[in-house]
Each structure stands twice: as structure tokens, then as C-alpha cells.
Amino acid sequence: GLDISEKRLPQDGRFQIRVKGQTIDVRMSTMPVQFGESVVMRLLNQSNGILELEATGMPADVVKRLRRIMQSPHGMVLVTGPTGSGKTTTLYGVLSELNQPGVKIITVEDPVEYRLPRINQVQINHKIGLDFASVLRTSLRQDPDVLMVGEMRDQETAEMGLRGALTGHLVLSTLHTNDAVSSTLRLIDMGAAPYLVASALRAILAQRLVRRICPHCKARYQPDELEQTWLTHFQAPSSLQFFRGMGCQSCNYSGYKGRIGVFELLVITKPLADALRRNDPDAFAQAAYGDADFRTLGSMALDYASQxxxxxxxxxxxxxYVELDSGGVR
Structure with missing residues (x-):
């Protein structure tokens, strides 16, 4: 919790409030600044429940492939993206589908954001030395079927998670990377052995959140010169039409209302695993972008824009951050 008398040090805390019959979990961060304190609060509606995968905006074909991977009894699945891209929401959606009687699930989180029935959720506490690596080490001795690690932060956690994925556990985790292809390079840069990444990794789901156009003031428009240059570079069809919000009272004159996820799912095939074992990033990227089933974040976002x-x-x-030499948006 927060010490309200301490204003010289950054602090984190959380509390719950009830608003119109709904339980709101408030995560709070404070930081001392020149004229007082900066306070940021993140609101999590516990009453809404966990989103189903389809409700995140994930296309049906991506959901189908992801569910097939989730049925594997072992291996690692990574969800990647920058802070605030919805990684945790997606992970909880996956966990809710795996959360069946007879399936033992352990999560290691910092902090626990949503409380789930039948799941053993462990919150990290750095003050007493309860970190990701130590909890993960103990969790592997607790006979879990599924392990969720909030974030791969260092070499020890990454290698332990990968080894756990090779010894009969389905391991879910997140990384802060910009796309699916760079995630494997990030694991190796952290110190994970290439053969371990190649053997344990099953799939990488990269995601972003984009703003929805306000439906009350949506209008068609002609892209400007800069946008046309981008479209030409990425070989987008010239027949596409685009829209934007003109701004109205409903969207507070921003032109946007709500958000939706865009995703790219990279399944680790044999050619990709072989490139990883050789620690050949160029061959890995070439094989990934050449995979007929792989569509980039930009491609999916472009579909949303044309719709x-x-x-x-x-x-x-x-x-x-999309690789410019990948042959255009697919």
C-alpha cells in the first residue's frame, strides 16, 4: 500500500471502489516532482469479467490458430507489444479458456490485475525477494499444467520459462517488443540459448491498440501526399477508400471513440526453428515474412482502415516498425 505521509519517494498502491454497483480496481503510481507529486491511476473494471478472445478484435482465423496452439500440452507462447497495447487482456482471455476443471494453472504477476477462480495467482514482492525467477522456480515444482509469467525480464526468467516449456508445461508470457519477428531476437539478446528458443517456442502474438473512428461523425476522405507515399511504398491497392472522424460532441471532437486490437500471429514452423538454431536473424525474418499464413500488424490495420x-x-x-523490405503490407 501507499504511505500517505511519504512524499519524497515514488510509490505504488491499489484500492477498490464501488461505482453504480460495479467494482473498480484502481492501480496508483506516485512520483515526487518539483511542485508536489505526480499521480497516475489505472482503472480496471472487475465487474466486466475477462474478455473473450473474439471481443478483443482478434480475427476469427487468428483465434482459430491460437486455440489450436493452446491445446498443446507444452511449449511457450509469447504475447508482445509496447506498454498499454493490451497484452495482459489477451493473456487473461487465453487463461479463461484454459481454466477448466482438472487443469492446474499458476500465474506469476506484478501485480495481479484480475482475480480468477481456480487459478493460483502469485504477486511479486521485490521487498522480500519474491521475484519472477524465484517464484517461477518454485512453480515448476508445483505440478502445473499451465504457467503464466507476467513478463520475461531477464536471462534467468527467460531460460527457466523456456526449460519449463520443454518439460511438459504450457508457458505463457509477455515481452516488450515491437513485432513478432523481433521477439525471438530479443530472447536471444537477453542470453537465452538459440537452441532453447528454437525448441521451446511455439508461437508469438504481437499486438497493438488502434483508435476506432467515431461512428457519429465518420466521413470519407482522400489521403494526403504523405499518406499516398506510404500506401505506394507498402503496395496497397489503389482502389481502397479511407475514412476519418470529423469531430463531434459524442467523441469530444477528437474524431475517435473506443479502441480495437490489431494482431500478428507468427507460428514457429520448422524453417523458422532451423533459422533460430543457427542464430541467423536474416534467414528467420525472410522465412517469417515469406510464410503465407503470416500477416503483419500493418496489414491487419490497413484492413480495418479500408473498412x-x-x-x-x-x-x-x-x-x-514493420520491416520495409518484407515485400509490402500483406
Missing amino acids: GITTLDEVIRVSE
Whole structure:
């Protein structure tokens, strides 16, 4: 909890409030600044329950492939993206589907965001030395079927999670990377052995959140010169039409209302695993972008833009890290 008398040090805390019959979990972060304290609060509606995978905006074909991977009794599945991209929401959606009688699930989180029935949830406490690596080491001796590690933060946690995935456990975790392809390189850069990554990793789901166009003020428009240049570079069909919100009272004149997820799912095939074992990032990227089943974040976002769900501005924002030599948006 927070010590309200301490204003010289950064602090984290949480509390619950009831608003109109709903339970709101408030995560709070404070930081001392020149003229007082900066306070940021994150609101989590515990009454809404866990989103189903389809409710995140995940396309049916991605959901189907992800569910097939989730049926595997062992292996690692990573969910990647920057802070605030919805990784935790997706992980909880996966856990809720795996949470069946007879399936033992242990989660290691910092902090526990949603409380789930039948799941053993452990919250990290650095003050007493309860970190990801120590809890993960103990969890592997607790006979779990599924392990969820909130984040792969260091070499010890990464290697322990990968070894756990090779010894009969399904391991779920997150990484802060910009796309699916770079996630494997990040694991290896952290110190995980390439053969271990190649043997244990089953799939990587990268995601972003894009803003939805406000339905009350949506209008068609012609992309400007910069946007046309981007579309040409990524070989987007010239027949596509685009929309944006003009701004109205309903969206507080922002042109946007709500958000939706965009995803790319990279399943580790034999050619990809072979490239990982050789620690050959160029061959890995070439095999990934050449996979007929792999669609990039930019490709999915562009589909949403052409359907009038989001704007071209949002597409360009989530596509800024897409490999430019990958043969265009797929």
C-alpha cells in the first residue's frame, strides 16, 4: 500500500471502489516532482469479467490458430507489444479458456490485475525477494499444467520459462517488443540459448491498440501526399477508400471513440526453428515474412482502415516498425 505521509519517494498502491454497483480496481503510481507529486491511476473494471478472445478484435482465423496452439500440452507462447497495447487482456482471455476443471494453472504477476477462480495467482514482492525467477522456480515444482509469467525480464526468467516449456508445461508470457519477428531476437539478446528458443517456442502474438473512428461523425476522405507515399511504398491497392472522424460532441471532437486490437500471429514452423538454431536473424525474418499464413500488424490495420473502423493515421502509427523490405503490407 501507499504511505500517505511519504512524499519524497515514488510509490505504488491499489484500492477498490464501488461505482453504480460495479467494482473498480484502481492501480496508483506516485512520483515526487518539483511542485508536489505526480499521480497516475489505472482503472480496471472487475465487474466486466475477462474478455473473450473474439471481443478483443482478434480475427476469427487468428483465434482459430491460437486455440489450436493452446491445446498443446507444452511449449511457450509469447504475447508482445509496447506498454498499454493490451497484452495482459489477451493473456487473461487465453487463461479463461484454459481454466477448466482438472487443469492446474499458476500465474506469476506484478501485480495481479484480475482475480480468477481456480487459478493460483502469485504477486511479486521485490521487498522480500519474491521475484519472477524465484517464484517461477518454485512453480515448476508445483505440478502445473499451465504457467503464466507476467513478463520475461531477464536471462534467468527467460531460460527457466523456456526449460519449463520443454518439460511438459504450457508457458505463457509477455515481452516488450515491437513485432513478432523481433521477439525471438530479443530472447536471444537477453542470453537465452538459440537452441532453447528454437525448441521451446511455439508461437508469438504481437499486438497493438488502434483508435476506432467515431461512428457519429465518420466521413470519407482522400489521403494526403504523405499518406499516398506510404500506401505506394507498402503496395496497397489503389482502389481502397479511407475514412476519418470529423469531430463531434459524442467523441469530444477528437474524431475517435473506443479502441480495437490489431494482431500478428507468427507460428514457429520448422524453417523458422532451423533459422533460430543457427542464430541467423536474416534467414528467420525472410522465412517469417515469406510464410503465407503470416500477416503483419500493418496489414491487419490497413484492413480495418479500408473498412472504416480506424484511420490511415493509426495504420501508419502501428506500422512504423514493420520491416520495409518484407515485400509490402500483406
